[in-house]
Amino acid sequence: MELLNSWFSCQDDPGLREIFLFSLKLKAFEHYGEPNTQEYPFPRSHYPSLIPSIDLTYIEDKYSGLSTEAFLNAWSSLKGNRGSSLQFSLNETKIWVPTNPRGAERLPPGIVESESDFNLRRLWGMPSEDLAIKPKYLVTFTVGIDQKKNIDAAVKKFSENFTILLFHYDGRASEWEDLEWSKRAIHVSVYKQTKWWYAKRFLHPDIVASYDYIFVWDEDLGVEHFNAEEYIKLVRKHGLEISQPGLEPNQGLTWQMTKRRGNSEVHKETEEKPGWCTDPHLPPCAAFVEIMATVFSRDAWRCVWHLIQNDLVHGWGLDFALRKCVHPAHEKIGVVDAQWIVHQSVPSLGNQGKAENGRAPWEGVRERCRKEWEIFRSRLADAEKAYYKGVGIDPPNSTEV
Template sequence: MREEELLHTQSRLSNQSLGNFCILFHLFKVHIFSMAKENRNGKGNILSNDFLISTIVGVMFGFILGITFPKFYKYQVDINPVVKNPRGAELLPSGIIQSESDFYLRRLWGDPDEDLAVKMKYLVAFTVGAKQKMNINAAVKKFSNNFTILLFHYDGRIDEWDEFEWSKQAIHISVVKQAKWWYAKRFLHPDIVDAYEYIFLWDEDFELENFDAEEYIKIMKKHGLEISQPGIESEKEILWNLTKRQENKEIHRYITEISGVCSINQNKPPCAKFVEIMAPVFTRKAWRCIWYMIHNDLGHGCWLDFVFRRCVESPNETIGIIDSQWMIIHQKIPILGEQGVATQGKEPWKSVGERCCKEAKIFQERLRLADPNDFKENKGGKENFLHSPPSTIKVGKSVSEKLLYIFSMAIENRNGKRNTLRNEFVINTIAGIMAGFILGITFTKFHTPEYRKHINNTDNHPHMITSEKSPKVGIPIVKNPRGAELLPLGIIQSESDFHLRRLWGDPNEDLTFKQKYLVAFTVGAKQKMNIDAAVKKFSNNFTILLFHYDGRIDEWDEFEWSKQVIHINVGKQAKWWYAKRFLHPDIVDTYEYIFIWDEDLGLENFDAEEYIKIVKKHGLEISQPGVKSEKEILWKLTKRQENKEIHRFVEIMAPVFTRKAWRCVWYMIQNDLGHGWELDYEFRRCVESPNETMGIVDSQWIIHQSLPTLGDQGVVTEGKKKWQSVHERCWKERNIFKERLHLADLKDFKEHR
């Protein structure tokens, strides 16, 4: 699938380059024929010496520009070979890499192949507070078993949802006082939700009495909609008239008004090509693009809905409001607003509203800087030249487009009969310069030693994607990430973080400092006192993240630090299952070191800041503290060696990774193998010099208590105890992973020989 997408990209880029040349040639041809027509009408001689001289001089000048241009201009397209492996996973055999994931729940026991009776095809995520739990309970019943349910809790009250049976199978993420688009950026990375055909990203204050999610999706598919929302009915005033339900219609894509905003801008948001941020539904393809446009510091997402259109190729056709599933009634309850603070005598919800307005202005300014032409067009300025969509032709994006723009403007002047004689010489010269420039830059590209060497060495790059019907030439590498090709580069944010933001105030003042490191514990409430002691060994430089496998989160409220950490509650899952879903490399890229630890560790002799100093001192990319235990230690190599600072090897119990090493290890984690057995044997593949860059830090050591708390989450099978069924699953996963790795290495060997 990835190879087909890359080949499609290659074809699209080649066609786009050819298209630019054809347009230039077409305009030149139109100009010549128009002059020939004038010649027949007695207006001049097209073959005059002046015409020939101006054209020849232009071609020569353009050719000189073309052959010297690469020395002074940085290409936006690279001719280097594209490897199959994603960034950071270059050291791995391609067959072991899993680039996408899902939220499918796995068992801690049994055969991995038998975990899933059904795979959910769609995802719905609600941003919720406990005050709206009855409303959400009614809403969830409108979504079939084909949906994964995910709840973002902004009030920290999760245990109250246990009264609903469906809640035990849902994904609960608790981070207090954050907004919907903050959660979406951190926890709905396109690689994680790629398994889902449609993603619903909804507020909490809707009534869905007349809504059926399956029918809704049928209508989306029928009309080819990539971004949509249900029509709205409300007793209160509706903010955008386009979103209002139109009776006796199945869908609508635009509105017309006699007066008002949509009497002037009928083909622009919010009158067309628009859905609101409160209840959007995206295809996976559209969401991949939208995600890159969400900014880390702008959690309310204000103004995003005005630029959703940037993520589809034909927004007039692929964005719409579904009227026949109008079942949504927007209650406009400011529950999230209550999470704000009273500032300058204003009520909390007003401070949240002011923040939204500030975020909208900030995003608009960033968009203006990223794509001035598109911003101008959508603020009432001139339409893009040649009536092309903003994603196709943008002034300032490439040299050929600039030349095309200049030439088209010159043609318009000529057709306007202004300064005709002077314009003819100008057009002749510009046409010659463009033709010469194209010849020069083409000559340079295909006659440089680097290019000839690239062609000759194609067979030395086994991961290069090529077409069987075309020469083996590497695909151009585009700067925009996959899925965000339609966006201006300056508006894309490819990485995120877990830094908490405020719902109010100025976004630039949210963070007094940024944590540099991340520690994630997989925990049950039985070990909360031990984790409380452990957390105190980590300074304020650490973001704390807890994966809860037992569903008991509210019990942690007795600790003050718990109110500032990230809680993820998914029942009966293992550590590496969580790590695959919630520690995507793009999300934790801001952190220098990532600690992924078990819960049964004593840290009396450990200091995290000192540990990192030692790791940096010795250049360790993958490490762990030395281990002491009253029981037998599984791997003797991990045992602390006295009077030493470090020695070599790392176990899956308490590893520490640099961000670079983690990016590689993440790709090696298998979606269905949550226990991670055998991973530690292969950590070495993710560093270039494992003998030097992996090790045990002896001077900072921990005590392994060996408590089978996760084992208690298993089931009794065939007369075996719970922990025994979990242990058997671990061994099965180990053997499966070894076999997959063997096959991947074998395939890689055959491709390289």
């Protein structure tokens, strides 16, 4: 009743009445819109009926430009005029910043550190003096000990401008310690997991935000003709947000798009088998790279990370969906011919499967890959249909993966 008395006592003063309403909104919805039922012990459904003519949106808009000093002066006047009958108080010392990252709203913005990196820090000295060189790029390899020699050769193609991150799927990270560069690399070891499982859990966009480009690579890549710094120059020159090195055509290739061309620096489109491309600007004729040696810009990765499904670990189907993350995709996705690699197609991860029902370990892994592709296609198609239905328009024809 005291609350209602306070409301009716404000009726003869429009200014005080609106400030009262504004304070009501602050108090009753201070926790994500949840009413404070300890102070107002009536059901939530009763709130609209208490003061039926209130338009809180109008009040909020009207007083959005009200200075703190003016508001507090008016508030003090209201409290002085109405005495103890008014139940609300404004605690001007409380911090609440809704534009802070979720969960950090109670912190002053100046102390919020929303991003991180993989830079190694000393245990002594000044933090500002920890890094002689701050790496600008990140390269990750998902590795087993059998490919140690190959990875050693690959890492040496990346300068000190790169942070090296190894994901060990065989649990044998300690066996890399004899390599000099291994001491400054980051090692993450989880038994029998794929690079997309690792990427979803350890390459959150806020963790890799300090890197201009993120290389997410397999372990079976020949890099004799590859230089990472030169690759970055070409990617910048041609405006590629998602890319891969061209593949040396010395073995059978699945897609013409990723085949290296000897007469160009970069290519962004190709011709495929008849009927494979419904549109020359769509995969696999354009806006397409494979997922064994993909390179992402920071902004592209922020989108792609959200596209990676938490439970789909092989990444099949991602190559056809990457175009969702850049625009125009047929200009932002391409293959770098002047810096090329060899895909050695070593089925090392396939051997991490389980032999059962008379089948080899790799057979179960391959079956899982195919199933994941179908699941991913269905999820993406359903999500897009639901979105377009929700906004009341017909979906475009190019939503298939």
